[in-house]
Amino acid sequence: MQAKQDPCSHPGLMHPDQAIPKLLDQVQPTADTEVVQLNQAMGRILAEDLASMLDLPPFDNSSMDGYAFRLADLQQSSTLKLAGYSFAGHPYEGEYQPGTCIRIMTGAPVPACYDTVQMQEKTQADGELITIEAPDATGTNVRGRGEELKAGDKVLVKGTRIGAAEMGVLATIGQSQVRVYRQLTVAFFSTGDELRPVGSDLAPGQIYDSNRYSILGLLQKAGVNWLDLGVIADDPEAIRAAFLEASSNADMVLTSGGVSVGDADYTKQILDEEGEITFWKMAIKPGKPFAFGKLGDAVFCGLPGNPVSSMVTFYKIVMPLLQKMQGLPPQPSLSVKATLTSPIRKHPGRVEYQRAILSRNDQGELEVCTTGSQGSGMLTSMSLANSFIVMPQMQGDTPAGTQVDVEPFNEILS
Numbered sequence: 001m002q003a004k005q006d007p008c009s010h011p012g013l014m015h016p017d018q019a020i021p022k023l024l025d026q027v028q029p030t031a032d033t034e035v036v037q038l039n040q041a042m043g044r045i046l047a048e049d050l051a052s053m054l055d056l057p058p059f060d061n062s063s064m065d066g067y068a069f070r071l072a073d074l075q076q077s078s079t080l081k082l083a084g085y086s087f088a089g090h091p092y093e094g095e096y097q098p099g100t101c102i103r104i105m106t107g108a109p110v111p112a113c114y115d116t117v118q119m120q121e122k123t124q125a126d127g128e129l130i131t132i133e134a135p136d137a138t139g140t141n142v143r144g145r146g147e148e149l150k151a152g153d154k155v156l157v158k159g160t161r162i163g164a165a166e167m168g169v170l171a172t173i174g175q176s177q178v179r180v181y182r183q184l185t186v187a188f189f190s191t192g193d194e195l196r197p198v199g200s201d202l203a204p205g206q207i208y209d210s211n212r213y214s215i216l217g218l219l220q221k222a223g224v225n226w227l228d229l230g231v232i233a234d235d236p237e238a239i240r241a242a243f244l245e246a247s248s249n250a251d252m253v254l255t256s257g258g259v260s261v262g263d264a265d266y267t268k269q270i271l272d273e274e275g276e277i278t279f280w281k282m283a284i285k286p287g288k289p290f291a292f293g294k295l296g297d298a299v300f301c302g303l304p305g306n307p308v309s310s311m312v313t314f315y316k317i318v319m320p321l322l323q324k325m326q327g328l329p330p331q332p333s334l335s336v337k338a339t340l341t342s343p344i345r346k347h348p349g350r351v352e353y354q355r356a357i358l359s360r361n362d363q364g365e366l367e368v369c370t371t372g373s374q375g376s377g378m379l380t381s382m383s384l385a386n387s388f389i390v391m392p393q394m395q396g397d398t399p400a401g402t403q404v405d406v407e408p409f410n411e412i413l414s
């Protein structure tokens with residue numbers, strides 16, 4: 001017997017694997033760059049390849065507190081005479097005398113006349129006489145100049161998002177400032193007469209506007225500037241005015257609500273009049289009604305009003321668009337297989353992103369269960385989740401015990 005189709009699906013809906021590349025073709029990376037000080041560079045995207053100006057490390061140095069010496073000298077006697085000191089920042093500058101060693105600290109330069117370091121715990125000091133347990137090989141405990149990188153080697157490539165490690169790497173190669181892509185601005189607002197801002201009282205039939213806050217959180221994680229235009233009433237002229245203000249101040253205009261077929265769903269209509277609508281509706285659940293287009297020079301994304309739908313469409317569609325516009329290369333989404341521990345009810349017709357909890361069982365195997373009810377208005381299903389179970393478009397009901405595809409939330413959602 002044929003499984004019952006998703007009643008909200010119909011044959012015109014495009015699979016996200018087809019639709020997302022088409023949408024990506026319609027946006028371009030920003031060409032604008034600027035130079036920022038390194039302490040302002042966190043989260044920004046590198047606009048140039050960077051080569052090291054230095055060998056790394058820049059000089060031979062000790063990886064241990066101990067003594068530096070010539071390994072060959074230990075063949076005559078395991079006791080060497082202390083000739084001086086090399087501390088980090090204070091190199092030893094004396095001449096080499098056979099049968100000598102120097103006291104050396106971690107990170108201090110190993111003078112060219114010595115080739116090996118022994119850690120303090122494998123030595124014995126008696127005044128200026130140091131008895132050393134011979135290490136296995138010449139060069140032990142010496143971090144050689146250039147062993148990590150040679151001057152001129154490429155260190156970071158254009159399109160890298162600068163995270164904590166990159167901040168440190170840039171400092172290591174002496175970069176006090178860095179050229180990055182211009183930070184994008186996203187203007188956003190919610191539409192709906194039922195929406196009230198937090199901090200106000202609710203009259204019958206009203207709810208708090210939550211989408212603006214989840215979207216704000218996502219935009220902050222995405223590393224863009226944002227312009228919050230608040231809640232706009234279900235009024236064509238108010239929406240038109242908001243569109244114009246948003247599009248003249250931003251690279252992307254993001255709205256939530258009003259993209260379906262209801263009597264007060266004006267977003268698509270005004271977009272059609274003021275700009276261009278190039279795409280609407282995708283075979284995904286939640287998030288089927290998603291509007292895409294152009295508004296002046298800005299890219300327009302109209303997210304569905306249901307709170308989970310707006311987050312899922314942001315994550316699956318808006319995020320890759322923003323990443324491309326910011327100058328990032330395509331970011332692959334990671335997927336793992338896990339065993340479903342509770343059954344899933346699903347109609348064939350749309351790819352479903354079921355909010356889920358991925359964990360390891362006592363045997364160390366990955367297992368996954370949904371967060372429970374999957375209504376697209378139930379935002380707690382997102383806050384409880386650490387992953388999506390991705391159910392293929394034509395999949396129907398699925399029993400516990402099945403291996404399913406799971407996408408753990410990336411840094412944008414966690």
Ligand SMILES: Nc1nc2c(c(=O)[nH]1)N[C@H]1C(S)=C(S)[C@@H](COP(=O)(O)OP(=O)(O)OC[C@H]3O[C@@H](n4cnc5c(N)ncnc54)[C@H](O)[C@@H]3O)O[C@H]1N2
Pocket residue numbers: 008190191192194195207208209210211212256257258259260261262265286287288289303304305306307309376377
């Ligand atoms: N006849 C049809 N009706 C609906 C369809 C359909 O295909 N045919 N699709 C449904 C699906 S799927 C979705 S998703 C929604 C999307 O509708 P809209 O984008 O027009 O959103 P609204 O109608 O404005 O709101 C939907 C829902 O979400 C609540 N909402 C809206 N904005 C916010 C906000 N900022 N914070 C919190 N909650 C918000 C709103 O009160 C509604 O409950 O359409 C279905 N209908």
Ligand code: MOO
Pocket residue numbers: 284285286287288289304306309376
């Ligand atoms: O696509 Mo809607 O987002 O199912 O609720």
